[in-house]
Amino acid sequence: MTRLAARLLTTAIAATFVTEAAATEWNASLWGKRRAFTEHVHKLAELVEQKTDGAFTINISYGGLSKNTENLDGISIGAFEMAQFCAGYHPDKNRAITVLELPFLGVSNLDEEVAVSHAIYDHPAVAEEMAQWNAQMLMTSPMPQYNIVGTGDPRDELAEFDGMRVRATGGLGRAFSAVGAVPTSVTSSEAYQAMESGVVxxxxxxxxxxxxxxxxxxxxxxxxxxxxxxxxCPIVVNIDAYEALSDEERAALDSSVDEAIDHYLANYGELLQQWDSVLEEKGVQKVEIAEGELAKFREVAGDPIHAAWLEEMSAQGLPAQELYDLVFSTLESARAGN
Structure with missing residues (x-):
């Protein structure tokens, strides 16, 4: 009986070891705290774990693995398997997707933002550039059009933007610069302190x-x-880690993207519905800028910045015009489908 018990115990230990060895565990590097901007990553992790009966798990870290501006570097060396980053943090590392940050593209809602982002992500030039960082695009983090908060008297005329210190990155920073503002690219986590201290x-x-x-x-x-x-702000995965997944794990990950995005959109929609009550609760004035002022902004910061981007990216060997045209053809298709 003792020998039998020993054999059974050995078998149980071996089975446990095999089960643990077969499990796949990824780490995902985000920043800040859990919020609408990261809900799709949480949903993705939940779905992947469900579909694989717990054999594939994704651990989500907020700042514990890397700085937000260094997430792409961390992916490149395999420090973690999944990460979120924003193109404007390091436009020289992800030039092709900066087409999506051009000002006044005319994207009007989050569904359109998803459509144009994923169309660009699927372009071979993007895949090639990301591969230099051992990264593969997985999904976008769609955000609505940016708007500004400020202190003091509202700035509701373009002339009042002259000299305005604004936290804005990427194409938005170039747009504000075009009307005389002074953009700074402090990270999102530093924005409150920059505003509180008067840096912006x-x-x-x-x-x-x-x-x-x-x-x-x-x-x-x-x-x-x-x-x-x-x-x-894409979610990317490390190419080596992705290719090391079993067929079942890879299918679980890929098939969960659309559902994760749908969850994100539904969650963000609730936030937008509550926004006016948030402003009222916090005593923040809602400022509507006159159409004439908006037209001036688009004239100065729209087409000229688009043209400059096309020239600069083409000179660097990217298919800039092709990427640019893809944004608008995708928008046209998305609207036709609706």
Whole structure:
């Protein structure tokens, strides 16, 4: 009986070891805290674990693995398997997707943002550039058009932007610069302190970020309709880690993307519905900018910046015109489908 018990115990231990050895565990590097901007990653992790009966899990870290501006570097060396980053943090590393951060592209809702982002992500030039960082695009983190919060008197005329210190990155920073503002690219986590200390007068964010990073608590006013553009923040995976997945695990991951995005959109939609009550609760004035002023902004910061981007990226050997045209053809198709 003793020998039998020993054999059974040995078998049980061996079975446990095999089960643990077969399990796949990924780490995902995000920043800040859980918010509308990261809900799709949480949903993805939940779905993957369900579909694989717990054999494939994704551990989500907020700042514990890397700085947000270094997530792509971490992916490149395999420090973690999944990460989120924003193109404007290091446009030289992800030039092709900066087309999505051009101001005044005309994207009008989150569904369109998903469509144009994923169309660009699927372009061979993007895949080739990301492969230099051992990264593969997985899904976008769609955000609505950015608007600014500020202190003091509302800035509702373009002339009042002259000299305005604004937290804005990427194409948004170039747009504000075109009308005389002074953009700074402090990270989202640093925006509140920059505003509180007077380093910046205004901060450009999507609604969730004004809430999550506290800038709405410093604000006297918010522009409801400036809508100069948005930033693009993909979720990427390490290529080696992705290719090491079993067929079942890879299918579980890939098949969960659309559902994770749908969850994100539904969650963000609820936030947008509550936004006016948030402004009222915090005593923030909602500022509507006159159409004539908006037209001036688009004239100065729209086509000229688009043309400059096309020239610069083409000179660097990217299929800039092809990427640019893909944005608008995708928008046309998305609207036709609706």
């Amino acid at each position: 007068d205004t901060v450009a964010f999507a609604q969730h970020a004004h809430l999550s990073f506290g800038t709405i608590n410093q604000a006297d006013w918010w522009t409801a309709n400036l809508n100069p553009g948005t930033v693009n």
